[in-house]
Amino acid sequence: MSPAVTPGTIPGPPAEPVGKPAPRNEWPLWEVFVRSKAGLDHKHCGSLHAADPQMALQLARDVYTRRQEGTSIWVVRSEQIVASDPGEKAAYFDPMADKVYRHPTFYELPKSLDHM
Amino acid sequence: MYTQAMDTMGKDRDDAPQAARSAEEAALQARFDERIDAGDFIEAKDWMPENYRKTLVRQISQHAHSEIVGMLPEGNWISRAPTLKRKAILLAKVQDEAGHGLYLYAAAETLGVSRDQLYEALHSGKAKYSSIFNYPTLSWADMGVIGWLVDGAAIMNQVPLCRCSYAPYARAMVRICREESFHQRQGFEALLTMMTHGTEAQKEMVQDAVNRWWWPSLMMFGPPDSESPNSEQSMRWGIKRISNDDLRQKFVDATVEQAKILGVTMPDPDLRWNEARQSHDFGSIDWKEFWQVVGGDGPCNRERLAARVNAWDDGAWVRDAALAHAAKQTWKQAA
Numbered sequence: 001m002s003p004a005v006t007p008g009t010i011p012g013p014p015a016e017p018v019g020k021p022a023p024r025n026e027w028p029l030w031e032v033f034v035r036s037k038a039g040l041d042h043k044h045c046g047s048l049h050a051a052d053p054q055m056a057l058q059l060a061r062d063v064y065t066r067r068q069e070g071t072s073i074w075v076v077r078s079e080q081i082v083a084s085d086p087g088e089k090a091a092y093f094d095p096m097a098d099k100v101y102r103h104p105t106f107y108e109l110p111k112s113l114d115h116m
Numbered sequence: 117m118y119t120q121a122m123d124t125m126g127k128d129r130d131d132a133p134q135a136a137r138s139a140e141e142a143a144l145q146a147r148f149d150e151r152i153d154a155g156d157f158i159e160a161k162d163w164m165p166e167n168y169r170k171t172l173v174r175q176i177s178q179h180a181h182s183e184i185v186g187m188l189p190e191g192n193w194i195s196r197a198p199t200l201k202r203k204a205i206l207l208a209k210v211q212d213e214a215g216h217g218l219y220l221y222a223a224a225e226t227l228g229v230s231r232d233q234l235y236e237a238l239h240s241g242k243a244k245y246s247s248i249f250n251y252p253t254l255s256w257a258d259m260g261v262i263g264w265l266v267d268g269a270a271i272m273n274q275v276p277l278c279r280c281s282y283a284p285y286a287r288a289m290v291r292i293c294r295e296e297s298f299h300q301r302q303g304f305e306a307l308l309t310m311m312t313h314g315t316e317a318q319k320e321m322v323q324d325a326v327n328r329w330w331w332p333s334l335m336m337f338g339p340p341d342s343e344s345p346n347s348e349q350s351m352r353w354g355i356k357r358i359s360n361d362d363l364r365q366k367f368v369d370a371t372v373e374q375a376k377i378l379g380v381t382m383p384d385p386d387l388r389w390n391e392a393r394q395s396h397d398f399g400s401i402d403w404k405e406f407w408q409v410v411g412g413d414g415p416c417n418r419e420r421l422a423a424r425v426n427a428w429d430d431g432a433w434v435r436d437a438a439l440a441h442a443a444k445q446t447w448k449q450a451a
Contacts, residue, residue: 086161
């Protein structure tokens, strides 16, 4: 259900090693992303252990789409995911808070312009 | 299926709140408390007090173990189901329990424990699971009663956990609760079919199953509030939202009405409506039996644990073979 690492798309080294290498006999951890229906994007829905990619897909199907929750599945090794550092959250994301001019509502236009 | 709100009665010294060690840690602790008070969710990589982490690992893994061990009493009836329809339903339900166990193990793993460590704790008897699964399933009616009462109690216990402060656990619970409703409804419907269309013997079978499962179901909510020293801390942390006794009362009030529809009675001479409280009064629970079952001496403790350990040991060669196959494929691709 829950990612062992925080998935993110921001490039850069993670603050700490994500996904410790699995002990010798433990199947590696995979993150599962499911597209619920055509036209929507894949969404992270959980994780599981599997020995190889085919098995990860098969198990993801059995575990996360038992009630037609998906039309497509991605699996990716958890250790391959690079995540932003939660400790840097404020420094990383808060500067956007004062850039109100990025939003259409910042601009006051005459009413006659209606729906621009 | 569900976690027993069961703390260790203060036996774990680790549970005692510890004083913050440094000024930096005190600041982190203060920030954490603020977030909890504000109703924020805590994510896996966020700073958290060590006791918060330990409490969660214990609770989530207990919950996961309960889902997995909970497959055994029902698995007993898959090959004995009365019709193909009931068999398909039971198979789907047991498969759901496996899935629930997996969501929960994954949530526990985000806290820095490995799956093998969690299994090891279960197999060695160190970790607990819900006491309810240490009772035997003697008749087909038990399948219905487990759905109605045991899953009913589980749902009551789990719905508040969807708002648990630890986000990976809360997300797992949302998914589980969505699936659990079918479990309760199929159980009630199976019983209703027997009570409506069944023979006298079948109706007696339903009543007998209710008689056996009623008290263990009430025990699922854990020890009384007066004997749950860690509950207060769990409430403070937003890991627990409603007290054991409050949930138990809610469950009694809901099921007594459902029993009337079904046409069965609860095995409790003291059960009656209390106008002043606007709730049902009920008889006292045999807590000696509860602690005996939790402590390993229930009717099926040894059988359940042995079944788990055997399944794990017998599957070792399959796990190793799958890894060896994966390594070989990787090596072939590289060559």
